[in-house]
Amino acid sequence: MPDRILVFYGSYRSDRAGIRLADYAVRALNERGVDAELIDAMQVDLPMLDRMYKEYPKGEAPAAMETLASKIREADGFVFVTGEYNWGMQPGLKNLTDHFLEEWFWRPAGIVSYSAGRLGGAHANMAWHGTLAEMGMVVVSSTVAVGQISRTLDENGAPVGDAGDSFARAFDRFAEDLAWWTEAGKRQREHRAPPF
Template identity: 75%
Template sequence: MSNRILVFYGSYRSDRAGIRLAEFVVQRLRRRGEDVELIDAKAINLPMLDRMYKEYPKGQAPGALEELARKIRAADGFVFVTGEYNWGVQPGLKNLTDHFLEEWFWRPAAIVSYSAGRLSGARAATAWHGTLSEMGMVVVSSTIAVGPISQTLSVEGMPTGEAGKALEHAFPRFADDLMWWVEAGKAQRQRKAPPY
């Protein structure tokens, strides 16, 4: 039985290199038999946060919010693919994430970071760890960090060179860690209702 995994990506830039990494993650998780969907913040195009999903009267949230809330609630786990902007997180991905709260609770999340430089988005990954934990997710310890992204994945999203080999080598452990927590969370939710 496959697990339902949402992969979130948040760049709004016109020349988005990180989409290669998001698609790589989606394809590799699908190869493992998981039910995976890419949630692209640019494609959903939510306005800057004014009202969270939960602040709308029941049945009155905009359609895009209602649909995404349904998908988040139905997911078994999440992957956040984040670039690093000035030592911080992507505003598009953060804006999308902040529209929800309780919908995230009691599921694991994993972080995949990237940058154009050699630090591979590590500072954004560190910032996301605290944010996702505060939003009720268990953040797995395994991460993927890619940089420079243009030397790791081709325009078609295929691993290239030594950096691409390193990504291919790191991915199975990353996925194993996430899936262990996904399965543990599913088993616990079946055994006992969350405390709140």
Template identity: 70%
Template sequence: MSNRILVFYGSYRSDRMGIRLAEFIVDRLRRRGDDVELIDAKAINLPMLDRMFKEYPKGEAPAVLEELAKKIRAADGFVFVTGEYNWGVQPGLKNLTDHFLEEWFWRPAAIASYSAGRFAGARAGLLWHGTLSEMGMIVISSIISVGQISQALDEFGKPTGDGGALLERSFPRFADDLAWWADAAKEQRARQNPPF
């Protein structure tokens, strides 16, 4: 069964390596038959959070927020692709995420982290787990962590070397886990309205 999946990426740097991982995930999910869209925080370019989408009077939110809210509400699941900045999360991705709340509810989220070093963004992934859970998402247990990203994925998002081979081996379980929860949540939402 095909799922509507949004892949969120948050780096604003000029030499972005994580976009390779985001493109790899989009490509592999599409190969599985999912309807996938990459949401690039830099391309959307939301202002620093001043007012959440829900805090605008109905019909008065900026068009970019209205459009993104519709996409989030229509999605069956999410993938958050995150680098690690000083043991923390990327500010661009966090800013985009914080503009919304109820729109995220009752859907699964998956975390894919990366870094230039050997820790593969794992500390940022850990922080995102708590954040996404607090925002009403079910965070799946399977994760992807890519260290030395410039050596694991080429400029087109194609796996290379040992890191790329490891990514190829770990992706199916990651995608299966996300699909299982997306299907389960979709079925439950069709059967019963969420409690809030």
């Protein structure tokens, strides 16, 4: 059975350059034989966090939250595609993520960041690292930071020029790292129940 990977994207802006990176990630993972699905926070459209999924009585969570909780529980791993706002996280993606907790446990997560500038969302990338680990995920050591995203990927998410070639090589290594940890996590969960 192929690995099931959810690719999360969180921009709510009207001009969303990062969606091309999220689409690339899904496509590239699917080409590797992974069952990858894009989870777009703007399309899921959860409210600002008031009650976490686990705080609803069974069967009473909003339908979108219930559906997403099921997808997260069934996933083997995650990719978080994040832009950077003032050295920080995108609020839409953080809000979506915070609605869940135990659903994330014991699976690997990878971070792919981007920006219009040259640093490629490195500050948000680092901020997500600690947050995802706190939420029970194993964050893989490989990350991808895409600077000047409009010069790296075209409108269809295809790599462009030398920057695009460099990005594609980096993403391939990232995907290999994520695949290794995904396999390790699946085997460990089959071998031994999580400690809590």
